[in-house]
Amino acid sequence: MGVVIAGIWWKLPASSTAAALARRYARQQLGEWGLDGKADDVLLVVSELVANAARASTADLSDPAHLALRLSRQATRITIEVWDGSPGRPLVTHARNDAENGRGLHIVDVLSLTWGTRWPAEGGKIVWSEVRLD
Template sequence: MPVLPTAPGIARRHVHQTLTEWHLPHHSDDAQLIVSELVTNATKAATVPPPRHSRDAPRLDVVYLGLFRTLATLVIEVWDGNPGCPVLAPATWDGENGRGLHIVTALTSRWGVRRPPSGGKAVWCELPVSRPGAPR
């Protein structure tokens, strides 16, 4: 998706629709919050080099969202073109920033960063999934 202020909202709607189709609507709220944080971080960090064929060609930075399902886990992955790793910074009670990765840590079983051969980074996390009504 293009790096625009609307990207987190587009990503949340996509997650809601996908989890509904996968019969996981009971995980939608947590997944939407996680995706919103990761896409927001990615849009702030996103950089893509200009096309090789023209230095003057306009460019639009992008981020990619991937959702993958196993029997026990929903994997969420967000890629951006910036190779810099996200940092779990101390959050203050009155700060306007710094809570995103704390939210991801609290809601997921684990998260990390991988470096695709194409460049940039992909921040991923695993959200345990269960049947409706089963303990989480």
């Protein structure tokens, strides 16, 4: 299975800037791990999961909505976890050929060894993906 080298949650605003901020963080983390050459698939999965989480989150004016990202490195894979406050199950949609949206979870499915959703006791949900390094 391997040893987790890192696993710190990074808080993000649930906004249209979340995916770009998450990609920047992930790129920096992959660079620190010496995995610059493996970044494309990880960055794409991060983008899709964070964008979905930002859309799923609901804003509360007294406590702005947020989400969180965690990357963990094992010997042969990167685990990407994205938390948001919505308990709703992510939906895989079937986008038309000319649609601009609706392919995110299909992309995650293709690039991942496995992926899924879990519901922590603290609330919300975590959508996770494992991306192969080799």
